[in-house]
Amino acid sequence: MNFKLKIWRQKDAKSKGAFETYHVEGISPDTSFLEMMDILNNNLVHEGKEPVAFDHDCREGICGMCSMHINGHAHGPEQAVTTCQLYMRKFKDGATITIEPWRSAAFPVIKDLVVNRSAYDQILQAGGFISVRTNSVPDGNAIPIPKADADESMDAAACIGCGACAATCKNGSAMLFVAARVSSLAKLPQGRVEGARRAKAMVAKMDELGFGNCTNTGACQAECPKSISITHIARLNREFLSAKFKD
Amino acid sequence: MSCFLCNSSLGKKLVMSVTGCCLVLFLLFHMSMNLVAIISPEGYNMICEFLGANWYALAGTVGLAVLVVLHFVYALILTLNNYRARGTQRYAVTVNEPGVEWASKNMLVLGVIVVLGLLLHLINFWSKMQLVEIMGGEGSTVGGYFISAHDGATLVAYTFSQWYYVVLYIIWLGALWLHLTHGIWSMFQTVGWANDTWYPRLKCISNIFATIIVLGFMAVVLVYFVYNLCGGCSACAGSL
Numbered sequence: 180m181n182f183k184l185k186i187w188r189q190k191d192a193k194s195k196g197a198f199e200t201y202h203v204e205g206i207s208p209d210t211s212f213l214e215m216m217d218i219l220n221n222n223l224v225h226e227g228k229e230p231v232a233f234d235h236d237c238r239e240g241i242c243g244m245c246s247m248h249i250n251g252h253a254h255g256p257e258q259a260v261t262t263c264q265l266y267m268r269k270f271k272d273g274a275t276i277t278i279e280p281w282r283s284a285a286f287p288v289i290k291d292l293v294v295n296r297s298a299y300d301q302i303l304q305a306g307g308f309i310s311v312r313t314n315s316v317p318d319g320n321a322i323p324i325p326k327a328d329a330d331e332s333m334d335a336a337a338c339i340g341c342g343a344c345a346a347t348c349k350n351g352s353a354m355l356f357v358a359a360r361v362s363s364l365a366k367l368p369q370g371r372v373e374g375a376r377r378a379k380a381m382v383a384k385m386d387e388l389g390f391g392n393c394t395n396t397g398a399c400q401a402e403c404p405k406s407i408s409i410t411h412i413a414r415l416n417r418e419f420l421s422a423k424f425k426d
Numbered sequence: 427m428s429c430f431l432c433n434s435s436l437g438k439k440l441v442m443s444v445t446g447c448c449l450v451l452f453l454l455f456h457m458s459m460n461l462v463a464i465i466s467p468e469g470y471n472m473i474c475e476f477l478g479a480n481w482y483a484l485a486g487t488v489g490l491a492v493l494v495v496l497h498f499v500y501a502l503i504l505t506l507n508n509y510r511a512r513g514t515q516r517y518a519v520t521v522n523e524p525g526v527e528w529a530s531k532n533m534l535v536l537g538v539i540v541v542l543g544l545l546l547h548l549i550n551f552w553s554k555m556q557l558v559e560i561m562g563g564e565g566s567t568v569g570g571y572f573i574s575a576h577d578g579a580t581l582v583a584y585t586f587s588q589w590y591y592v593v594l595y596i597i598w599l600g601a602l603w604l605h606l607t608h609g610i611w612s613m614f615q616t617v618g619w620a621n622d623t624w625y626p627r628l629k630c631i632s633n634i635f636a637t638i639i640v641l642g643f644m645a646v647v648l649v650y651f652v653y654n655l656c657g658g659c660s661a662c663a664g665s666l
Contacts, residue, residue, distance in 0.1 A: 185518075198518065251521035258524075277519045284513035347523065349531055351511030382436055391511030392435045392504045395612045396530040401523035410621045417618030419436045 180206045180267055183275040184219065186231055189288050192295075196288065198277075208268035212255060213238060213245060215267055232291040238263040240404065243339030246346070247292055248279040253343035253402040261341065261404040281346035285353070285389050296342045298388045299356060303340075306380035307360040309370050328366045335363035337405040344399035344407075350391030355399040357381050358415035359407050365418055375422035382419050435507075436616075438500055443616040445497040446609055450635075452490060453606075457642035464649050467579030474578035479559035487556065498541060505534045529604040530612070536605040543598030550585050551578070586650040595647050599640045606636035 181204045189196030203219050210218070213235050220230035236244040245262035249255035255265040270276060278292065286294040338359035345353045361378050364370025370377075393412060400409050430437035463470040477483040522528075529536060554566045558575040565574040573580050585591050610632035614620045620628055 196515075248517060248519075251517065251519035252523075279517055279519070282513055282515055282517050284511050286513075288515075349512065350508035351513065352508070382434060386433075386435045389511055390435075391508035392439060394504075394508070394530060394533060395608070395615050396523075396526050398523040398526045398531075401525050408622050409615070410625075413615050413618045413620040415618075416436060416439075416616055420440060420618060423430050423434075423437070 180208055180270070180272045182206065182215070182267070182270065182273070185275060185277040186292070187279045187288075188231070188291055189280075190290070192287055192289050196291075206267050208266065210267045211238070211263055212247075212249070212265040212267065213263045232289075232293050234293050235263065240264045241339060243341030243404075246281050246294060246296070246342055248281060248346060250277055253281070253347045254341070254404050258401075259404060259406045261339070264404075281342055283342075283345050283348075283351040283390075285345065285351065286342055294342070296340070298390070299340050299342060299353070301388060302353065302357060302381055302384045303360065305384035306373075306377035307364070309364060309373060311369070322368050324367060332363045332366035335359040335366070335407060335411050338363070338407055339405060341404060343402050343404060345390060347398050347402040348391065348393075349396065349398065350394055351389075352393045352399075353385050353388075353390040354393040354412050354415065355403060355407055355409065357385050358409075358411040361418055362411035362414045365414060374418055375425065378415060378418035378422050382415075435504075438504055439616045441496060441500050442504070443613040445493045445500070446613050448493050449490075449497060450606065450610060450613075450639075452493075453602075453639050457639050460646045461642055463579055463582055463646055467583075470579045470582075471576055474555060475576040477556070478576065479556055483556065484560075494541075494544070498537065501534055501537055527608055529608040533605060533608060536601045539598065539601035540605055543594070543601070546594060546598070550591070551581060554581060582646065583650050583654065586647050587654040589651070592647055592651045596644065599644050599647075602643075603636050603640040606639065607632050610635055 181202065184201045184203060185198045186201060187196055188199045201219055201223075203215060203222070206215055206218065213233075216231065216233055223230045234244040234246055236242040238245075240261045240263060243261070245254070247254065247262045249262065249265070254260060254262045255269070257265050257269050280286075280288045280292045281294045281296075283294075285298040286296055288294050336359070338356060340356060342356070344355035345351055348354075361374075361381060364377065365374045395409070395412075397409055400407060431441055432438070459470075459473055462473060477486075554568060554573065555575050555578060558564070558566055563575065565572055565577070567573075568581065569584055571580075571584070573584070586595075607629075611620070611625070611628035614624075614628050
């Protein structure tokens, strides 16, 4: 398969970027998107050109690094996958593919397709944890947890912090990420204890870092590679408001 | 606690939700009141007299004005924030994500149309009814006729005898419908009273509620317009 790639190139955080067009030929339909990018970079290196910088790590859909906005979709046109799980058979032969970095004020571009997502780490540091004393490992079923609660918590915990939600949101809102983190802990007895403090601290940090306000469009859940539902945003709203009203 | 309504994103959204809810309930009341104008113009004028320049109607008017201003000013603040959060560089390629309603992405635009329609509506009716009473007048001259401040039915009949007002009001009500279809379920989501089971139900309720409200308002506009067109023949002379 042959493709025409329009890729955002930007030297560093301060430079002004622009699209550049490249051609890749003889790509197997079973090539993953990131492998196709590797082939392109290999060609560029052989031509003595600067390869395209892009984030990637595990290449099995769990690290959340492969942030690319492909043809208007975070992680490309396939639903519920990361860029590394996207295969070139999803595209038509000869198609033009536009690849952009995440666009959000809180995720500044560092180089080409690489953005700084440390804002999400800062939100996590503000409250996305439980405080436990280190000791011997507790027994697995010491605290019984209803199956439905455990399931819901695990659905939220599937969040890989890739940033697709804020990158997709027309308001640059990080609500789905914050909601997933708050929700996964709030549904478990171990996380329940610090629920109020966590919701307040994480929302305050999210606001401070310049993320936007949720307007309930639902675009985030449509583009989330882990299909995390906005039902968790409703839970975050509940957690936050009840915590504030108890103050 | 007092300031989280001003300085937190979720606090500001709570204000949007609560003021929006009050305004939706007001719309339901206003629409029910208007329907009386179709059934009995005399009955409608009785309501107009009841809601004249007395303390409870004035308190209600001030309350509504505060709600509208709060809802609109908070919407502007939130949207400005959102615009900044999006960053200066935008995507070259954008798509419509599956399951995302058009209205949900255009609430401010729809809101501005609703506010502009509201201004026209205040000029058309409020300024010739309650405002006249507040100023101590008896009525006003509209289109060459003197219309009493309590004679809402005649004012409605006169206004909707002009086709351009009918068109403007239909556009206004269309924008209101779109605004409500997203706004009503959204206000439940914002206070946290929603989940995956309830999203389809809440969206269905929003669509039904918005349709009932808008059809109720539109019925009055169209009934009076059509009545005026056919010149008030004997078939409906008794009712209007």
